[in-house]
Amino acid sequence: xxxxxxxxxxxxxxxxxxxxxxxxxxxxxxxxxxxxxxxxxxxxxxxxxxxxxxxxxxxxxxxxxxxxxxxxxxxxxxxxxxxxxxxxxxxxxxxxxxxxxxxxxxxxxxxxxxxxxxxxxxxxxxxxxxxxxxxxxxxxxxxxxxxxxxxxxxxxxxxxxxxxxxxxxxxxxxxxxxxxxxxxxxxxxxxxxxxxxxxxxxxxxxxxxxxxxxxxxxxxxxxxxxxxxxxxxxxxxxxxxxxxxxxxxxxxxxxxxxxxxxxxxxxxxxxxxxxxxxxxxxxxxxxxxxxxxxxxxxxxxxxxxxxxxxxxxxxxxxxxxxxxxxxxxxxxxxxxxxxxxxxxxxxxxxxxxxxxxxxxxxxxxxxxxxxxxxxxxxxxxxxxxxxxxxxxxxxxxxxxxxxxxxxxxxxxxxxxxxxxxxxxxxxxxxxxxxxxxxxxxxxxxxxxxxxxxxxxxxxxxxxxxxxxxxxxxxxxxxxxxxxxxxxxxxxxxxxxxxxxxxxxxxxxxxxxxxxxxxxxxxxxxxxxxxxxxxxxxxxxxxxxxxxxxxxx
Numbered sequence: 245x246x247x248x249x250x251x252x253x254x255x256x257x258x259x260x261x262x263x264x265x266x267x268x269x270x271x272x273x274x275x276x277x278x279x280x281x282x283x284x285x286x287x288x289x290x291x292x293x294x295x296x297x298x299x300x301x302x303x304x305x306x307x308x309x310x311x312x313x314x315x316x317x318x319x320x321x322x323x324x325x326x327x328x329x330x331x332x333x334x335x336x337x338x339x340x341x342x343x344x345x346x347x348x349x350x351x352x353x354x355x356x357x358x359x360x361x362x363x364x365x366x367x368x369x370x371x372x373x374x375x376x377x378x379x380x381x382x383x384x385x386x387x388x389x390x391x392x393x394x395x396x397x398x399x400x401x402x403x404x405x406x407x408x409x410x411x412x413x414x415x416x417x418x419x420x421x422x423x424x425x426x427x428x429x430x431x432x433x434x435x436x437x438x439x440x441x442x443x444x445x446x447x448x449x450x451x452x453x454x455x456x457x458x459x460x461x462x463x464x465x466x467x468x469x470x471x472x473x474x475x476x477x478x479x480x481x482x483x484x485x486x487x488x489x490x491x492x493x494x495x496x497x498x499x500x501x502x503x504x505x506x507x508x509x510x511x512x513x514x515x516x517x518x519x520x521x522x523x524x525x526x527x528x529x530x531x532x533x534x535x536x537x538x539x540x541x542x543x544x545x546x547x548x549x550x551x552x553x554x555x556x557x558x559x560x561x562x563x564x565x566x567x568x569x570x571x572x573x574x575x576x577x578x579x580x581x582x583x584x585x586x587x588x589x590x591x592x593x594x595x596x597x598x599x600x601x602x603x604x605x606x607x608x609x610x611x612x613x614x615x616x617x618x619x620x621x622x623x624x625x626x627x628x629x630x631x632x633x634x635x636x637x638x639x640x641x642x643x644x645x646x647x648x649x650x651x652x653x654x655x656x657x658x659x660x661x662x663x664x665x666x667x668x669x670x671x672x673x674x675x676x677x678x679x680x681x682x683x684x685x686x687x688x689x690x691x692x693x694x695x696x697x698x699x700x701x702x703x704x705x706x707x708x709x710x711x712x713x714x715x716x717x718x719x720x721x722x723x724x725x726x727x728x729x730x731x732x733x734x735x736x737x738x739x740x741x742x743x744x745x746x747x748x749x750x751x752x753x754x755x756x757x758x759x760x761x762x763x764x765x766x767x768x769x770x771x772x773x774x775x776x777x778x779x780x781x782x783x784x785x786x787x788x789x790x791x792x793x794x795x796x
Contacts (some may be wrong), residue, residue: 245417248563249379250410252355253343256386257287261420262314263303264666265520266290266298268325270318272345272358275410277316282556290413290666290695293687295322297659298515299329300685304337304660307620307672309667311458313340319347319657320358323404324365329652331369335398335483335650337394337458345387348408362404370400371398387419394424398458425457428561428569429546436568438540438557441514443575445538445580451497451514451526452650454481455519456542457562457642462486464567465518471571471578477505480518480630484639487710489618494586495595498526499785500631503593507789508586509534513709518542519563522552523650532790544568546695548570573668579673582784593796595635603630603752605704605775609636612674612702615759619673621646621664623703625657625681627711629704631781633676661699662692672700679705689742692768698764708777717778718795719786739770748772753784 247255255278257265265287280289292298295317302313316324323344333340349355354511363373372392374385382405389401401537442448457629458464462485469476469492476486486493499507509515515537520526522541527533533553541548541555542563544642549558597606601795609632612620618638624630624647639645646664648656662673682703692699702711709727716724739746745765747758749772762769783796 245415246413247416248275248279248410249382249412249414251406251443252379252383252414253386253405253410254279254283254287254415255316255418259387260688262287262311262312264288264290265314265316266292266305266320266663267316268292268295268298268318270322270345271515272319272347272407273322274512275314275407276343276345276405278586284515290691292659292661292691293703295325295687296329296655297685299326299334299340300656300659301663302340302622303333303338304646304663305667306340307646307660308664309665310643312390313338313663315340315342317342318345318358323362324360327369329364330366332648332651332653332656334369336648337454338400339396339398341393342400342402343483344402344404346375346406349406350408354407357424358589362402366402369400369544370402373402373404375404375406376407376409379409379414379454382409382414383416387421391422391424393788425590426565428565430561432558432567434481434557435561438559439558439573441473441538441540442570445514446579447511447513448472448577448579449508450474450476450518451479451509451515451517452472452476452482452485453479453520454516455472456482456485459544459563459643461519462568462642464564464571466490466569468567471576471745472574473577473583474516475508475583477501477527479523479649480634480647482520483634483645484536484642487560487640487664488638489640491748494590496634498791499528500635500781500783501785501791502595502795503783504586504589506785506794507537507589510536510790510792511519512537514540516537516540516542518614521548524552526546527553527791528786529790530784570654571769597598601752603755603773603775605632605773605779607752608702608704608773609633610678611755612676612759612764613637614757615763616672616674620674621668622649623657623664623673623675624660625675625677626652626654626735627681627709628714628779629676629678629710632704642738655679657681658688658701662688662697665699674700674702676702676704678710679703679707679735680709682735686738689739689744689768691741694788696767698765698767703770703772704775705772706775706777706779710779711781713777714780718784735770735772743770744770746770748774750774
C-alpha cells in the first residue's frame with residue numbers, strides 16, 4: 245500500500261511495538277504530527293515543556309523499561325535542544341531513537357529558516373545517524389535505526405527526515421523487527437585463561453558496571469559472585485545490578501567509593517571488571533589502580549578494552565552469556581580470610597553522617613528507602629544529590645537507579661522520572677534532586693500535572709550548587725565563586741502554581757510525615773527539604789590521587 249513518509253514513520257514505530265513517544269512539534273515536523281494525530285489511540289505522545297526534557301524522558305523510559313525510548317522534534321532549535329539528551333544517552337549506553345524534522349530537500353544547505361545540520365552536530369554523540377532525502381528509503385532507515393540502537397553496546401540513533409519526504413508517497417509493506425543477537429566474541433582460549441586466573445585467585449574482586457544492567461545479567465552476576473565468594477562493588481551506572489543488601493556488596497567504587505570498595509581494589513589479586521569502562525571517576529590515578537592485581541575485563545565493546553586500564557585478559561561479548569559460561573566452569577571458592585577482611589572494612593568504615601538532630605540529606609534518602617520498602621525507582625539530578633541517592637538508598641534490582649553518569653547532566657532527573665513512571669506505572673518514582681538542577685527543569689511540573697503523572701521530587705535544597713561548592717571548599721581555598729543560589733523561587737509556591745502538591749521540611753521529625761503524604765497524594769509532589777549549604781558528599785578521593793587516599 246502507498247503511504248506518505250509521515251505515515252510510514254508511524255507504521256514503522258508500530259512495527260517496533262512503540263506505544264509511547266515524547267516530543268515537541270514544529271514546522272518541519274508538521275506532517276509527522278498530523279500522521280500521529282490519526283494514530284493517537286495507538287501511540288501516546290507526551291508533550292513536554294522543553295525538547296531537552298523530552299529527550300531525557302525518552303532516556304528514562306528506556307532505562308526503566310529496557311525498551312527503546314523515542315523522541316520527536318522539529319528542525320533547527322528543536323533538534324539542537326535535544327543534543328544534550330542525546331549525549332547523555334550516548335555516554336551511558338541508552339537505546340534512544342530521535343526522529344527530527346528537517347527543511348525540504350530543495351532548501352538544504354541554503355541557511356533556510358530553522359535549518360541546521362543536525363546529523364553533523366550529533367555525529368560524535370550517536371551510534372549512527374541518518375538524513376532521509378528519499379521517501380523510498382525511509383522505512384528501512386527507521387528499522388535500521390532501532391536495530392542499531394539495541395544491538396551490541398546500546399546507544400542513541402538519530403533520523404533526520406526532510407519535510408518533503410514526509411509528504412511524498414511510497415510503497416509500504418509491514419516487516420517484523422530483526423531479532424537482536426547476543427554474541428560472545430571471546431575465544432575458547434581466552435575464556436579458559438580467564439577461568440584459570442579466577443581459580444588461582446585468593447583475593448578476587450568484582451567491579452560491576454552498567455553493562456550488567458543492559459544485558460539483563462544481574463542474576464548471573466549474583467550467582468558468579470557467590471560461587472567464587474567475591475566482594476562486589478559497582479560503578480555509578482552499575483548501581484542496582486547487584487543488591488545493596490547482599491553481604492558481599494561493598495558499595496560504590498572510585499571517587500565517591502567506600503573505603504571497603506577502594507581498599508579492596510588496592511589489595512585484591514584479581515580484579516574482574518564486568519560491563520564497566522574504567523572511567524576516570526573510577527580509576528583516578530591510573531598507575532596506582534589495582535596495583536597488585538591481574539585484571540579481567542568483560543565487555544561487549546572492543547573499543548573499551550585497554551582504553552584506560554591495561555588488562556591481562558579481555559572477554560568481549562554479551563555479559564550475560566559470558567557470565568553463564570564462567571558460572572558453569574569456575575571452581576567454588578571460600579576465600580575465608582579475604583572475605584573476613586572485607587567484612588572488617590565494611591564494619592569499621594561504614595557510610596555515616598552526623599547524628600546531631602539536624603536535617604541531613606543522607607537521613608532523608610534513608611527514610612525514602614525505608615518508607616518505599618526499598619522498591620521505588622529513583623532518578624537523580626547531578627551533584628551531591630546524585631551521590632547521596634546512590635549511597636543511602638538500598639537498591640534491590642536493576643533499572644531501579646536512573647542517573648546521568650558519563651555526561652553528568654544537571655536537569656536530567658525530572659524528565660527521566662516522567663519517562664520512568666510512564667514505563668513503570670506500577671512503581672513509585674522519585675527524583676532526588678538538588679535545587680540547582682531543579683531550577684533547570686521545574687517547568688516540567690506542567691507536564692507531570694497535565695498528564696497526572698504522580699512523580700515525587702525530593703528536593704535536597706541547600707541554596708547552593710552543592711558539589712561545585714564542595715570542591716571550592718576542599719580544593720579551591722574556600723573561594724565560593726558563583727555557587728550561591730540566594731534567589732527565588734519558593735519551591736512550595738512554585739509547585740502550587742503548577743497545580744502540584746508542595747511540602748516544606750526543615751527538621752528530621754517532619755521527614756516521614758512528608759514522604760508518606762507525598763506517597764499517598766497520588767499526584768505530582770515537590771518536597772522541599774531545607775538542608776545546610778555545607779553538607780558534603782563523602783567519602784571523596786581528591787582528583788588525581790590513588791583511590792585508597794580518601795577524605796571522609
